[in-house]
Amino acid sequence: MEDREWEIRWSDSLSVDVPEIDAEHKQFVARINELNHAIVDGRDKATVERLLDLMLMEATHHFWHEQRLLAQWKYPQRVEHTAKHAQLTAQFDRIMKEFEQADVSFTWALKGLYIKQLLVEHLLREDMKYRDFLRQQAKSADCRSEDRRAPALAH
Numbered sequence: 001m002e003d004r005e006w007e008i009r010w011s012d013s014l015s016v017d018v019p020e021i022d023a024e025h026k027q028f029v030a031r032i033n034e035l036n037h038a039i040v041d042g043r044d045k046a047t048v049e050r051l052l053d054l055m056l057m058e059a060t061h062h063f064w065h066e067q068r069l070l071a072q073w074k075y076p077q078r079v080e081h082t083a084k085h086a087q088l089t090a091q092f093d094r095i096m097k098e099f100e101q102a103d104v105s106f107t108w109a110l111k112g113l114y115i116k117q118l119l120v121e122h123l124l125r126e127d128m129k130y131r132d133f134l135r136q137q138a139k140s141a142d143c144r145s146e147d148r149r150a151p152a153l154a155h
């Protein structure tokens, strides 16, 4: 298959080490590629709109799911992260309105690509921050359990 530079591939570097969230992020990557294909292949506006609607519906559910986990993990920046989700959702609503009003295919295609870009940027910038927090937590938990083992080893 021809190598298409606009395709996103899932790699371990995108993992946040939480299987249920990784599964949803993988689904985004698949949706994003589907959307890219539709736009690049010149599919009609209704088809692209259906794909965008689906992607945004899944994004809403994913944001809610992530926020519930961030609260469970007591992630210190969860309020900021939730605000970023709300900001993205508002941006998506605005872009979708512009998308609906755009007549020229070039214009609505760009709107579709912009939504995709915002989602990818959020994953790479914001979601990676809680991944780093979780890794840090796991590391200090390891250190604590080694501390507890130390006296036992001394006997």
Ligand SMILES: [Fe+2]
Binding pocket: 025, 062, 066, 123, 127
């Ligand atoms: Fe996410």
Ligand SMILES: [Fe+2]
Binding pocket: 063, 066, 081, 085, 122, 126, 127
């Ligand atoms: Fe997020």
